[in-house]
Amino acid sequence: MVPLSYYLLLSGFLFACGVVGFLIKRNIITIFMSIELMLNGVNLSFVAFAAHWHALSGQVFVFFVMVVAAAEAAVGLAIIISVYRTRETLNVDQVNLLKL
Amino acid sequence: MSFHLILFLAFGAVCVGGAVNLLAQRHPINSALSLIAVMAALAGEYLLLGAEFVAAVQVIVYAGAIMVLFVFVIMLLNAGEEEETKGSRVAVLFGVPGMLIASVLMAWVVLRRSGTEAVPIGALPGPPTDIAQLLFHDFLLPFEVTSVLILIAIMGAVVLASKPESSSGEVD
Numbered sequence: 001m002v003p004l005s006y007y008l009l010l011s012g013f014l015f016a017c018g019v020v021g022f023l024i025k026r027n028i029i030t031i032f033m034s035i036e037l038m039l040n041g042v043n044l045s046f047v048a049f050a051a052h053w054h055a056l057s058g059q060v061f062v063f064f065v066m067v068v069a070a071a072e073a074a075v076g077l078a079i080i081i082s083v084y085r086t087r088e089t090l091n092v093d094q095v096n097l098l099k100l
Numbered sequence: 101m102s103f104h105l106i107l108f109l110a111f112g113a114v115c116v117g118g119a120v121n122l123l124a125q126r127h128p129i130n131s132a133l134s135l136i137a138v139m140a141a142l143a144g145e146y147l148l149l150g151a152e153f154v155a156a157v158q159v160i161v162y163a164g165a166i167m168v169l170f171v172f173v174i175m176l177l178n179a180g181e182e183e184e185t186k187g188s189r190v191a192v193l194f195g196v197p198g199m200l201i202a203s204v205l206m207a208w209v210v211l212r213r214s215g216t217e218a219v220p221i222g223a224l225p226g227p228p229t230d231i232a233q234l235l236f237h238d239f240l241l242p243f244e245v246t247s248v249l250i251l252i253a254i255m256g257a258v259v260l261a262s263k264p265e266s267s268s269g270e271v272d
């Protein structure tokens with residue numbers, strides 16, 4: 001028996017790590033990975049609540065979150081490749097113009 | 101201390117260590133590998149919560165497909181160490197204590213308000229057949245909408261990642 005609060009704390013910690021990485025990292029790929037970390041933290045709380053309330057809908061929601069994350073990763077990485085092609089850099093500090 | 105709690109703590113320690121390592125590493129490939137460790141440990145947590153389907157999908161889709169995509173892009177773009185940037189002094193001065201206070205407060209509230217509740221492991225009736233029943237009956241419309249979303253994402257990725265010369269609708 002593991003209390004629900006432990007899972008929530010772990011999930012909150014993962015989410016906070018994602019937020020911190022999003023803010024302090026300068027590499028655009030690492031920033032993107034921080035977003036994935038945030039999504040994973042949210043997924044953990046979804047599954048924990050699903051187990052707690054005996055509601056399977058939570059697990060189905062996790063499935064949807066994963067599908068959206070996969071779509072987001074595909075499009076986001078394509079954008080990163082496109083940005084790298086025009087800027088020759090992955091540092092977000094140097095990507096400061098919308099237009100070339 | 102029960103065996104489930106020990107397993108939870110072990111997987112949780114891997115999660116926490118991987119997440120902190122993701123922030124500490126400067127090279128993106130090291131961050132990607134620690135993120136894979138986090139996802140694998142999360143799959144273990146899902147198993148502890150009785151969610152076998154989600155654990156399997158976590159390993160196959162997240163640790164398998166999405167992270168392979170990340171590692172592939174890192175190697176394709178030959179991403180190197182990220183440069184040091186000067187951070188704001190005020191942010192460190194006020195942000196770190198504020199974050200500590202906020203996290204301790206939140207942990208205290210969460211532990212206090214739900215301290216007696218417990219998640220019985222394996223008590224959840226969640227075999228993949230039940231999830232399939234939900235997914236293809238109750239959530240059929242969202243399921244179809246996500247399939248359309250995936251299709252659009254595939255086309256968008258192809259259009260965005262294709263070379264500018266080869267795309268017909270190129271505007272200089």
